[in-house]
Every structure is written in C-alpha cells, then in structure tokens.
Amino acid sequence: AQKVTQAQTEISVVEKEDVTLDCVYETRDTTYYLFWYKQPPSGELVFLIRRNSFDEQNEISGRYSWNFQKSTSSFNFTITASQVVDSAVYFCALRGLGGATNKLIFGTGTLLAVQP
Amino acid sequence: KAGVTQTPRYLIKTRGQQVTLSCSPISGHRSVSWYQQTPGQGLQFLFEYFSETQRNKGNFPGRFSGRQFSNSRSEMNVSTLELGDSALYLCASSLVASNTGELFFGEGSRLTVL
Numbered sequence A: 001a002q003k004v005t006q007a008q009t010e011i012s013v014v015e016k017e018d019v020t021l022d023c024v025y026e027t028r029d030t031t032y033y034l035f036w037y038k039q040p041p042s043g044e045l046v047f048l049i050r051r052n053s054f055d056e057q058n059e060i061s062g063r064y065s066w067n068f069q070k071s072t073s074s075f076n077f078t079i080t081a082s083q084v085v086d087s088a089v090y091f092c093a094l095r096g097l098g099g100a101t102n103k104l105i106f107g108t109g110t111l112l113a114v115q116p
Numbered sequence B: 001k002a003g004v005t006q007t008p009r010y011l012i013k014t015r016g017q018q019v020t021l022s023c024s025p026i027s028g029h030r031s032v033s034w035y036q037q038t039p040g041q042g043l044q045f046l047f048e049y050f051s052e053t054q055r056n057k058g059n060f061p062g063r064f065s066g067r068q069f070s071n072s073r074s075e076m077n078v079s080t081l082e083l084g085d086s087a088l089y090l091c092a093s094s095l096v097a098s099n100t101g102e103l104f105f106g107e108g109s110r111l112t113v114l
Helices: none
Strands: A003-005 A010-014 A019-021 A024-026 A031-037 A044-052 A059-061 A064-069 A074-079 A088-096 A112-114 B006-008 B010-013 B017-025 B031-039 B042-050 B055-059 B064-068 B074-078 B087-094 B109-113
Touching: A003 A088, A010 B055, A019 A112, A024 A074, A031 A074, A031 B006, A044 A059, A044 A074, A074 A088, B006 B087, B010 B031, B017 B087, B031 B074, B042 B064, B042 B074, B055 B064
Parallel strands: A010 A112, B010 B109
Antiparallel strands: A003 A024, A019 A074, A031 A044, A031 A088, A059 A064, A064 A074, A088 A112, B006 B017, B017 B074, B031 B042, B031 B087, B042 B055, B064 B074, B087 B109
C-alpha cells in the first residue's frame, strides 16, 4: 500500500524565520515520484517540485529547498526566510509506477501561517 | 497559456439531486484526473481519463461517474447527492497519461449539499 504522512497539521512562524515541512512516505514500488504542492486560499494546487526515486540530490529553488532521503523515506521541504505570501496549505504527494497513471496519493497537508 | 478551467466554481444542491461538474484542461493536454477534497478525508483520487478512456478509478461508489470528450474536456457527475459529498472537487490535466508528467490543477468546484 502507498501512504504519505505529514505529521505537522499546523505550523505558525514569524516572517523571516526558516521553516521545515516534514513528509514521510510508504511504497513498495522501486520507482516512484514525490511531489510538493501549495494550496493558497483560492483552492488551486500549485506545483512546486517533482522528484523521482532515483534522484536523491537535494534541490534548491530560491528560498525553497527539498531534502530527499530514501533511507528514511522522507522528502522534507524547507522555506528559508519565510514571507507572509508563503501562508498556505502544503501537500506532499506520491505517485507510483504501477501502470500509466496520474493517480497521486496525498498527505493530509500542513497549514503554514506566516505572521508579519 | 490558459490554465485548467473548472465550472461552476460554487454550487449548492440538496440531497437526492444530481450534479455535473466540468473541466477544460490546458490546451494540448489529453489526460484529465479528478480529486475530491474534504476536511475529513483530505485529497482523494476519483478517476482519470486519457483519450476518452477511463484509465484508473478510485474507491468511490458508483454514484460518481465521469467522461471525457474528444476535445479532452471532462465532466464528472454525482447522482443522488448525500451530505457527505460536500467537497471541493479538483480537476488536473497532464500532457500524457504517465507518471512522469506534471499535473496542473484548476481552482476547483466547491459543492455544498444541503
């Protein structure tokens, strides 16, 4: 079975603080893809990153960085110097290789509130 | 480039009624998938269509159905609505039906069942 766990339900930080959102996944597939999406109040899920299971290289994009560790089945997301505009719900998701499918397994999301 | 368009954005129905939601994917995208988002169950996969064929289906009752047209636009239908069907229904489009593609989501249709 595939599962994504985001243990942090809500996080509140003050602007300019760094914050890390945790994501732990379970899958029996040897090839899989991990994603992070941002959901602002408008409801749309905004794609942030996709990482395949063979690429454990950490990635940095501006203030965002991702730490993928297969040994601990984790794919954590860090926002450096957070801003009020970062306030949103963040979802981690998993997509397995089983068949040609776009089915995503989502975590329950982490609500990030950045206070000015 | 227009994004994924979902209509209507908001709607209110009563128990027992049926509803049809529409999704227009990004131009050129042939894969459309649907997700239900509720506070209790989170984001759950409903079904996926590619070239007018359903390729995958989630664990939802038969009251939930969908289809895709030749222009890749998709509709989902929920019959005999129940209170628990109140949710945000999100549509996502992708260029291809493969697990390497990026999914682009619309803003969703928020359904309230009274």
